[in-house]
Amino acid sequence: MERRKRLENMKIGIITWFTGPNYGTNLQAIALQYYLRKAGHKVEIINYEVTSSKSKKEKKSIFKKIAYQPQKYVIKYALNKYSKDIVSRNEKLANAIQNYCSLTSKISNVNQLIDTCNTFDLLVCGSDQIWNPNWYDRFYYADYDDIKTRRISYAPSMGVNAISNEVIPEIKRSISKFDMISVREEKAAELLEPFMKSKPSVVVDPTLLLSEEEWNNLFKKRETDLDKYVLAFFLNDEMTHLKATRNFAKKHSYRLIVIPYKGMTYLQKADIRADTGLEDLLNLIKDAEYVITDSFHITVFSIIYKKQFFTFQRFKEDAFTSQNVRVTNLLKIANLTSRLLPYKSTTIEEMDEINYDNHETELKNEIKKSKDFLKKAVEKS
Numbered sequence: 001m002e003r004r005k006r007l008e009n010m011k012i013g014i015i016t017w018f019t020g021p022n023y024g025t026n027l028q029a030i031a032l033q034y035y036l037r038k039a040g041h042k043v044e045i046i047n048y049e050v051t052s053s054k055s056k057k058e059k060k061s062i063f064k065k066i067a068y069q070p071q072k073y074v075i076k077y078a079l080n081k082y083s084k085d086i087v088s089r090n091e092k093l094a095n096a097i098q099n100y101c102s103l104t105s106k107i108s109n110v111n112q113l114i115d116t117c118n119t120f121d122l123l124v125c126g127s128d129q130i131w132n133p134n135w136y137d138r139f140y141y142a143d144y145d146d147i148k149t150r151r152i153s154y155a156p157s158m159g160v161n162a163i164s165n166e167v168i169p170e171i172k173r174s175i176s177k178f179d180m181i182s183v184r185e186e187k188a189a190e191l192l193e194p195f196m197k198s199k200p201s202v203v204v205d206p207t208l209l210l211s212e213e214e215w216n217n218l219f220k221k222r223e224t225d226l227d228k229y230v231l232a233f234f235l236n237d238e239m240t241h242l243k244a245t246r247n248f249a250k251k252h253s254y255r256l257i258v259i260p261y262k263g264m265t266y267l268q269k270a271d272i273r274a275d276t277g278l279e280d281l282l283n284l285i286k287d288a289e290y291v292i293t294d295s296f297h298i299t300v301f302s303i304i305y306k307k308q309f310f311t312f313q314r315f316k317e318d319a320f321t322s323q324n325v326r327v328t329n330l331l332k333i334a335n336l337t338s339r340l341l342p343y344k345s346t347t348i349e350e351m352d353e354i355n356y357d358n359h360e361t362e363l364k365n366e367i368k369k370s371k372d373f374l375k376k377a378v379e380k381s
Contacts, residue, residue, distance in 0.1 A: 010378065012036055012043045013104070013120040013149070015142055017128045018097055019049060021090045023281055024207075024297030028127045030100045032154065032206035034218070036124070039378070046116065046123075048107040050137045078266040085274035092277030100218065110144065117147045122378060127155035127184060127206050129326075133163045133171060141174035152180045152377040155203050155370075158188040159326055171195065180377040182370075185329040203370035204333070207300050208363075215304060219279045224287055229255035229271075231288035233298050234312075237264035240346045241312045245292045246270070248310075248348040254289055292348070296326045303334055303363070306356045313343040334363045 014036075018029040029045060036043045097103075107113050117123060123142050125131075130140035131153075138144065142151050163171065172195045175181060182201040183189050193199040210218075230249040234241060242264065249256040249270075256270040259281065266272065276284070282301060285291055291302045294314040302309035311331070313324045324343075331337045336359055338351060 010041045010121040011119070012041045012122045012124055012378070013117060014043060014045045015123060015125045015140060016045065016130060018045050018101065018103075019094075021086075021093055023093070023278065024295065024300075025128055026093055026096055026278060027297055027301075028206045029097065030218070031210050032124070032127060033101050034214075035206065035209045035374075036378070039375070041378070044102045044104045044120075046107065046113070047103040047105065048113050048116075048139065050139050078260075078263060082260070082266060082272070082274040088275040089277060092275070092280075096278045113139070114144050114146045117142055117144075117149050120149050123147075123149050123151040124378075125151060125153040125156055125178075126182075127157065129157045129159040131156040131171075131183070131188070132159045133167045134160065136167045136170055138170070138174060141177070143174040143177060151178050152182075152380075153178060153200075154182055154374055154377070155184040155205055156188075157184040157326055158191060159185075160191075161187060161325060163191055168195075179380060180373075182373055182377070185325050187325045187329065201369075201373050202329075203373055204363075204366050205297070205300055205330070207297065208304070208367055209371060209374075212304050212306075215282065215301075219282045221286065222279070222283050224283070226257075226287065227255050228289045229257050229287075230290045230292060231257050231259070231284050232268075232270070233259040233261065233291075233293045233295055234265055235261055235295050236314050237262040238294075238312070238343075239264060240344075241294065242268060244346055244348050248290070248292065252289075257284060257288075259284070296330065299327055299330060303330075303336070306354075308353055310339055310341055310348055312341045312345060315343065333366050335359045 014029070014032060016029050016032070017025045033043045033045060104116055107116055125140060125142060140156070142149070175192060175195060181192070181196070182203040183192065184203065184205055186202050189200045189202050230245065230252075232245045246256060246268065256268070257273060258265060258268045258270040259273050259276045260266045266274070273280070273284070285298070285301050285307060286305050288307060291298065291307050291309040293299060293302070293309070294312040299309065299311045311327055315324050328337070328340065331340050336354065339354070341348065
Protein backbone atom coordinates (compact mmCIF):
# COMPACT_ATOMS: atom_id res chain seq x y z
CA MET A 1 0.00 0.00 0.00
CA GLU A 2 2.83 2.41 0.93
CA ARG A 3 4.68 1.68 -2.33
CA ARG A 4 1.49 2.24 -4.35
CA LYS A 5 0.89 5.55 -2.62
CA ARG A 6 4.48 6.59 -3.32
CA LEU A 7 4.12 5.73 -7.01
CA GLU A 8 0.91 7.71 -7.25
CA ASN A 9 2.45 10.82 -5.68
CA MET A 10 5.77 11.14 -7.44
CA LYS A 11 7.65 14.36 -8.02
CA ILE A 12 8.28 14.44 -11.77
CA GLY A 13 10.42 16.86 -13.76
CA ILE A 14 9.78 17.32 -17.49
CA ILE A 15 12.59 18.22 -19.87
CA THR A 16 11.15 19.71 -23.02
CA TRP A 17 10.80 22.83 -25.13
CA PHE A 18 8.28 25.25 -23.69
CA THR A 19 9.34 28.73 -24.83
CA GLY A 20 9.24 30.60 -28.10
CA PRO A 21 6.45 31.65 -30.46
CA ASN A 22 5.44 28.13 -31.46
CA TYR A 23 1.93 26.77 -30.92
CA GLY A 24 2.88 23.09 -31.00
CA THR A 25 5.74 23.55 -28.54
CA ASN A 26 3.40 25.13 -26.01
CA LEU A 27 0.54 22.69 -26.51
CA GLN A 28 2.66 19.55 -26.12
CA ALA A 29 4.24 20.91 -22.91
CA ILE A 30 0.83 21.74 -21.47
CA ALA A 31 -0.54 18.33 -22.46
CA LEU A 32 2.16 16.15 -20.90
CA GLN A 33 2.13 18.06 -17.63
CA TYR A 34 -1.68 17.97 -17.50
CA TYR A 35 -1.77 14.22 -18.11
CA LEU A 36 0.82 13.39 -15.46
CA ARG A 37 -0.87 15.68 -12.95
CA LYS A 38 -4.17 13.95 -13.62
CA ALA A 39 -2.47 10.68 -12.64
CA GLY A 40 -1.78 12.18 -9.20
CA HIS A 41 1.81 13.36 -9.56
CA LYS A 42 3.44 16.66 -8.71
CA VAL A 43 4.91 17.83 -12.00
CA GLU A 44 7.18 20.71 -12.99
CA ILE A 45 8.94 21.64 -16.20
CA ILE A 46 12.69 22.10 -15.81
CA ASN A 47 13.11 25.84 -16.39
CA TYR A 48 16.45 25.79 -18.18
CA GLU A 49 17.10 27.12 -21.66
CA VAL A 50 19.91 25.80 -23.82
CA THR A 51 22.01 28.63 -25.23
CA SER A 52 24.74 26.81 -27.10
CA SER A 53 22.90 24.54 -29.53
CA LYS A 54 21.09 24.95 -32.81
CA SER A 55 17.80 24.76 -30.97
CA LYS A 56 18.47 28.34 -29.92
CA LYS A 57 18.68 29.32 -33.56
CA GLU A 58 15.42 27.56 -34.27
CA LYS A 59 13.69 29.69 -31.67
CA LYS A 60 14.42 33.14 -33.07
CA SER A 61 11.74 35.70 -32.50
CA ILE A 62 9.21 36.04 -35.27
CA PHE A 63 10.74 39.45 -36.02
CA LYS A 64 14.09 37.85 -36.83
CA LYS A 65 12.40 35.09 -38.83
CA ILE A 66 10.75 37.72 -40.98
CA ALA A 67 13.88 39.85 -41.16
CA TYR A 68 15.82 36.98 -42.72
CA GLN A 69 13.39 36.80 -45.64
CA PRO A 70 15.04 38.01 -48.84
CA GLN A 71 12.04 40.08 -49.96
CA LYS A 72 12.64 43.50 -48.40
CA TYR A 73 9.10 44.63 -49.03
CA VAL A 74 7.85 41.67 -46.98
CA ILE A 75 10.00 42.74 -44.04
CA LYS A 76 8.80 46.32 -44.17
CA TYR A 77 5.16 45.45 -44.71
CA ALA A 78 4.92 42.73 -42.07
CA LEU A 79 6.83 44.56 -39.36
CA ASN A 80 5.06 47.84 -39.91
CA LYS A 81 1.54 46.50 -40.20
CA TYR A 82 1.61 43.57 -37.79
CA SER A 83 4.27 44.40 -35.20
CA LYS A 84 1.75 45.07 -32.42
CA ASP A 85 -0.17 41.91 -33.27
CA ILE A 86 3.02 39.83 -33.24
CA VAL A 87 3.99 41.20 -29.82
CA SER A 88 0.47 40.47 -28.57
CA ARG A 89 0.61 36.91 -29.93
CA ASN A 90 3.97 36.20 -28.29
CA GLU A 91 2.73 37.58 -24.97
CA LYS A 92 -0.35 35.33 -25.17
CA LEU A 93 1.83 32.27 -25.75
CA ALA A 94 4.17 33.16 -22.89
CA ASN A 95 1.19 33.76 -20.60
CA ALA A 96 -0.33 30.41 -21.55
CA ILE A 97 2.76 28.58 -20.26
CA GLN A 98 2.63 30.56 -17.02
CA ASN A 99 -1.11 29.91 -16.61
CA TYR A 100 -1.25 26.23 -17.55
CA CYS A 101 2.16 24.91 -16.49
CA SER A 102 4.24 24.76 -13.33
CA LEU A 103 7.92 25.53 -13.82
CA THR A 104 10.89 25.12 -11.52
CA SER A 105 12.75 28.24 -10.48
CA LYS A 106 14.82 29.69 -13.30
CA ILE A 107 18.05 27.70 -13.69
CA SER A 108 21.08 29.66 -14.86
CA ASN A 109 23.92 27.13 -14.93
CA VAL A 110 24.68 23.42 -15.13
CA ASN A 111 25.40 23.01 -11.40
CA GLN A 112 21.96 24.41 -10.57
CA LEU A 113 20.47 22.16 -13.23
CA ILE A 114 22.01 19.04 -11.70
CA ASP A 115 20.91 20.02 -8.19
CA THR A 116 17.36 20.70 -9.40
CA CYS A 117 17.10 17.43 -11.34
CA ASN A 118 18.21 15.49 -8.26
CA THR A 119 15.24 16.81 -6.28
CA PHE A 120 12.84 14.81 -8.47
CA ASP A 121 11.80 11.16 -8.25
CA LEU A 122 11.68 10.89 -12.03
CA LEU A 123 12.71 12.88 -15.10
CA VAL A 124 10.66 12.64 -18.30
CA CYS A 125 12.32 13.82 -21.51
CA GLY A 126 9.84 14.81 -24.20
CA SER A 127 8.04 15.61 -26.31
CA ASP A 128 8.68 17.72 -29.45
CA GLN A 129 11.88 17.62 -31.48
CA ILE A 130 14.23 17.79 -28.50
CA TRP A 131 16.07 14.71 -29.87
CA ASN A 132 16.52 16.05 -33.39
CA PRO A 133 20.17 15.15 -34.08
CA ASN A 134 20.68 18.31 -36.12
CA TRP A 135 20.69 20.28 -32.85
CA TYR A 136 21.78 17.66 -30.32
CA ASP A 137 22.28 18.89 -26.77
CA ARG A 138 22.95 16.66 -23.73
CA PHE A 139 20.44 18.63 -21.63
CA TYR A 140 17.53 17.07 -23.50
CA TYR A 141 18.72 13.65 -22.30
CA ALA A 142 19.61 14.82 -18.76
CA ASP A 143 23.03 13.46 -19.68
CA TYR A 144 25.16 14.61 -16.75
CA ASP A 145 27.06 12.14 -14.59
CA ASP A 146 25.98 13.77 -11.33
CA ILE A 147 22.27 13.47 -12.08
CA LYS A 148 21.15 10.41 -10.11
CA THR A 149 17.42 10.66 -10.77
CA ARG A 150 15.81 7.90 -12.82
CA ARG A 151 14.85 9.04 -16.31
CA ILE A 152 12.50 7.94 -19.07
CA SER A 153 11.51 9.48 -22.37
CA TYR A 154 8.01 10.12 -23.63
CA ALA A 155 7.58 10.85 -27.34
CA PRO A 156 10.66 12.91 -28.16
CA SER A 157 10.86 13.37 -31.91
CA MET A 158 14.02 13.07 -33.95
CA GLY A 159 12.21 14.56 -36.94
CA VAL A 160 14.69 13.21 -39.51
CA ASN A 161 15.34 10.20 -41.72
CA ALA A 162 19.04 9.83 -40.85
CA ILE A 163 21.60 10.66 -38.15
CA SER A 164 24.94 12.17 -39.15
CA ASN A 165 27.93 10.08 -38.09
CA GLU A 166 29.48 12.88 -36.05
CA VAL A 167 26.68 12.94 -33.47
CA ILE A 168 26.14 9.16 -33.12
CA PRO A 169 28.63 8.71 -30.21
CA GLU A 170 26.88 11.42 -28.18
CA ILE A 171 23.43 9.97 -28.80
CA LYS A 172 24.58 6.43 -27.92
CA ARG A 173 26.01 7.68 -24.63
CA SER A 174 22.98 9.78 -23.79
CA ILE A 175 20.30 7.13 -24.37
CA SER A 176 22.27 4.49 -22.42
CA LYS A 177 21.24 6.18 -19.15
CA PHE A 178 17.48 5.72 -19.59
CA ASP A 179 15.32 3.15 -17.83
CA MET A 180 12.71 3.14 -20.59
CA ILE A 181 12.62 4.93 -23.92
CA SER A 182 9.76 5.83 -26.21
CA VAL A 183 9.80 8.04 -29.29
CA ARG A 184 7.11 9.70 -31.35
CA GLU A 185 7.83 8.24 -34.79
CA GLU A 186 8.55 4.77 -36.13
CA LYS A 187 11.53 6.17 -38.02
CA ALA A 188 13.07 7.43 -34.76
CA ALA A 189 12.68 3.96 -33.26
CA GLU A 190 14.46 2.47 -36.28
CA LEU A 191 17.29 5.00 -36.00
CA LEU A 192 17.86 4.33 -32.29
CA GLU A 193 17.40 0.54 -32.33
CA PRO A 194 21.04 -0.25 -33.35
CA PHE A 195 22.26 1.53 -30.20
CA MET A 196 19.90 -0.27 -27.80
CA LYS A 197 19.15 -3.76 -26.53
CA SER A 198 15.66 -3.58 -27.99
CA LYS A 199 13.67 -1.29 -30.24
CA PRO A 200 12.16 1.73 -28.47
CA SER A 201 8.39 1.96 -28.09
CA VAL A 202 6.55 4.28 -30.45
CA VAL A 203 3.93 6.45 -28.75
CA VAL A 204 1.62 9.29 -29.71
CA ASP A 205 2.29 12.98 -29.19
CA PRO A 206 1.23 14.17 -25.70
CA THR A 207 -1.51 16.33 -27.21
CA LEU A 208 -3.31 13.11 -28.18
CA LEU A 209 -3.30 11.83 -24.59
CA LEU A 210 -6.04 14.37 -23.85
CA SER A 211 -9.56 13.89 -25.17
CA GLU A 212 -11.47 16.51 -27.12
CA GLU A 213 -13.52 17.13 -23.97
CA GLU A 214 -10.38 17.73 -21.88
CA TRP A 215 -9.04 20.23 -24.41
CA ASN A 216 -12.43 21.97 -24.40
CA ASN A 217 -12.28 22.21 -20.61
CA LEU A 218 -8.76 23.63 -20.71
CA PHE A 219 -9.49 26.17 -23.46
CA LYS A 220 -13.10 27.28 -23.33
CA LYS A 221 -15.18 27.46 -26.49
CA ARG A 222 -16.02 30.96 -27.62
CA GLU A 223 -18.94 31.49 -29.97
CA THR A 224 -18.20 33.26 -33.24
CA ASP A 225 -20.44 34.67 -35.94
CA LEU A 226 -17.97 34.13 -38.77
CA ASP A 227 -19.10 32.99 -42.19
CA LYS A 228 -17.90 29.55 -43.27
CA TYR A 229 -14.14 29.65 -43.59
CA VAL A 230 -10.96 27.77 -44.42
CA LEU A 231 -8.27 28.11 -41.75
CA ALA A 232 -4.70 28.14 -43.05
CA PHE A 233 -1.49 27.91 -41.05
CA PHE A 234 1.89 27.32 -42.68
CA LEU A 235 5.30 27.08 -41.08
CA ASN A 236 6.75 27.40 -44.59
CA ASP A 237 5.78 30.16 -46.97
CA GLU A 238 5.88 28.01 -50.11
CA MET A 239 3.98 30.07 -52.67
CA THR A 240 2.42 27.11 -54.50
CA HIS A 241 0.87 25.88 -51.24
CA LEU A 242 -0.47 29.32 -50.41
CA LYS A 243 -1.92 29.76 -53.89
CA ALA A 244 -3.54 26.31 -53.82
CA THR A 245 -5.13 27.19 -50.48
CA ARG A 246 -6.49 30.50 -51.78
CA ASN A 247 -7.91 28.76 -54.84
CA PHE A 248 -9.55 26.06 -52.73
CA ALA A 249 -11.26 28.61 -50.49
CA LYS A 250 -12.38 30.66 -53.49
CA LYS A 251 -13.76 27.62 -55.30
CA HIS A 252 -15.96 26.77 -52.32
CA SER A 253 -16.89 30.40 -51.63
CA TYR A 254 -15.35 30.15 -48.16
CA ARG A 255 -13.71 32.96 -46.32
CA LEU A 256 -9.93 32.41 -45.90
CA ILE A 257 -8.41 33.01 -42.47
CA VAL A 258 -4.63 32.88 -42.29
CA ILE A 259 -2.58 32.64 -39.11
CA PRO A 260 0.75 34.00 -40.41
CA TYR A 261 4.15 32.69 -39.41
CA LYS A 262 6.74 33.42 -42.10
CA GLY A 263 7.18 36.31 -44.50
CA MET A 264 4.87 35.60 -47.42
CA THR A 265 2.07 34.32 -45.20
CA TYR A 266 1.57 37.93 -44.07
CA LEU A 267 0.88 39.06 -47.64
CA GLN A 268 -2.07 36.82 -48.45
CA LYS A 269 -5.39 38.22 -49.61
CA ALA A 270 -7.16 36.88 -46.57
CA ASP A 271 -8.29 37.62 -43.04
CA ILE A 272 -4.86 37.77 -41.35
CA ARG A 273 -4.87 36.84 -37.64
CA ALA A 274 -1.35 37.69 -36.48
CA ASP A 275 -2.26 38.03 -32.79
CA THR A 276 -3.69 34.51 -32.42
CA GLY A 277 -3.05 32.89 -29.01
CA LEU A 278 -3.61 29.26 -28.04
CA GLU A 279 -7.26 29.69 -27.09
CA ASP A 280 -7.90 31.63 -30.30
CA LEU A 281 -6.12 28.97 -32.35
CA LEU A 282 -8.09 26.05 -30.98
CA ASN A 283 -11.38 27.89 -31.39
CA LEU A 284 -10.51 28.74 -34.99
CA ILE A 285 -9.75 25.07 -35.69
CA LYS A 286 -12.99 23.93 -34.04
CA ASP A 287 -15.17 26.25 -36.14
CA ALA A 288 -13.41 25.86 -39.51
CA GLU A 289 -15.01 24.09 -42.45
CA TYR A 290 -11.52 23.04 -43.58
CA VAL A 291 -8.04 23.33 -42.10
CA ILE A 292 -5.09 23.49 -44.51
CA THR A 293 -1.58 23.38 -43.07
CA ASP A 294 1.94 21.99 -43.17
CA SER A 295 2.18 21.80 -39.37
CA PHE A 296 2.30 18.58 -37.37
CA HIS A 297 0.40 19.94 -34.38
CA ILE A 298 -2.24 21.77 -36.41
CA THR A 299 -2.85 18.41 -38.09
CA VAL A 300 -3.12 16.76 -34.68
CA PHE A 301 -5.80 19.19 -33.53
CA SER A 302 -7.64 18.90 -36.82
CA ILE A 303 -7.94 15.19 -36.01
CA ILE A 304 -8.83 15.76 -32.34
CA TYR A 305 -11.66 18.09 -33.39
CA LYS A 306 -12.67 15.82 -36.29
CA LYS A 307 -12.21 18.49 -38.94
CA GLN A 308 -11.92 18.19 -42.69
CA PHE A 309 -8.28 19.00 -43.47
CA PHE A 310 -5.35 18.76 -45.85
CA THR A 311 -1.68 18.74 -44.84
CA PHE A 312 1.07 19.68 -47.25
CA GLN A 313 4.49 18.13 -46.91
CA ARG A 314 6.64 20.88 -45.46
CA PHE A 315 9.91 19.66 -46.97
CA LYS A 316 11.14 18.16 -50.20
CA GLU A 317 11.19 14.43 -49.62
CA ASP A 318 14.88 14.01 -50.48
CA ALA A 319 16.09 16.84 -48.23
CA PHE A 320 18.48 15.59 -45.53
CA THR A 321 16.84 17.90 -43.00
CA SER A 322 13.31 16.85 -44.01
CA GLN A 323 10.89 16.50 -41.08
CA ASN A 324 8.05 15.05 -43.16
CA VAL A 325 8.33 11.78 -41.24
CA ARG A 326 6.50 13.35 -38.28
CA VAL A 327 3.23 14.07 -40.05
CA THR A 328 3.51 10.98 -42.29
CA ASN A 329 3.67 8.76 -39.21
CA LEU A 330 0.70 10.53 -37.61
CA LEU A 331 -1.52 10.19 -40.68
CA LYS A 332 -0.53 6.55 -41.12
CA ILE A 333 -1.62 5.77 -37.55
CA ALA A 334 -4.91 7.63 -38.10
CA ASN A 335 -5.44 5.92 -41.47
CA LEU A 336 -5.63 9.34 -43.10
CA THR A 337 -2.66 9.31 -45.46
CA SER A 338 -4.92 10.46 -48.30
CA ARG A 339 -4.99 13.90 -46.65
CA LEU A 340 -1.22 14.32 -47.09
CA LEU A 341 -0.37 16.46 -50.10
CA PRO A 342 3.08 16.08 -51.69
CA TYR A 343 5.46 19.02 -51.45
CA LYS A 344 5.21 19.54 -55.22
CA SER A 345 1.41 19.81 -55.16
CA THR A 346 0.04 22.91 -56.87
CA THR A 347 -3.66 22.17 -56.35
CA ILE A 348 -5.94 20.65 -53.72
CA GLU A 349 -8.11 18.02 -55.35
CA GLU A 350 -11.63 17.23 -54.22
CA MET A 351 -11.98 14.25 -51.86
CA ASP A 352 -14.80 12.60 -50.01
CA GLU A 353 -15.27 14.05 -46.56
CA ILE A 354 -13.54 12.24 -43.72
CA ASN A 355 -15.89 9.96 -41.80
CA TYR A 356 -14.11 9.81 -38.47
CA ASP A 357 -16.17 6.81 -37.37
CA ASN A 358 -14.09 4.82 -39.88
CA HIS A 359 -10.76 6.19 -38.70
CA GLU A 360 -10.85 6.24 -34.91
CA THR A 361 -10.19 2.62 -33.95
CA GLU A 362 -6.50 2.39 -34.82
CA LEU A 363 -5.71 5.80 -33.36
CA LYS A 364 -7.57 4.96 -30.14
CA ASN A 365 -5.54 1.76 -29.89
CA GLU A 366 -2.29 3.70 -30.29
CA ILE A 367 -3.38 6.20 -27.64
CA LYS A 368 -4.19 3.37 -25.21
CA LYS A 369 -0.80 1.72 -25.86
CA SER A 370 0.88 5.07 -25.24
CA LYS A 371 -0.94 5.59 -21.95
CA ASP A 372 -0.02 2.05 -20.89
CA PHE A 373 3.65 2.69 -21.72
CA LEU A 374 3.70 5.91 -19.72
CA LYS A 375 2.04 4.32 -16.70
CA LYS A 376 4.47 1.40 -16.74
CA ALA A 377 7.51 3.63 -17.26
CA VAL A 378 6.53 6.04 -14.49
CA GLU A 379 5.71 3.34 -11.96
CA LYS A 380 8.72 1.11 -12.65
CA SER A 381 10.62 0.75 -9.39
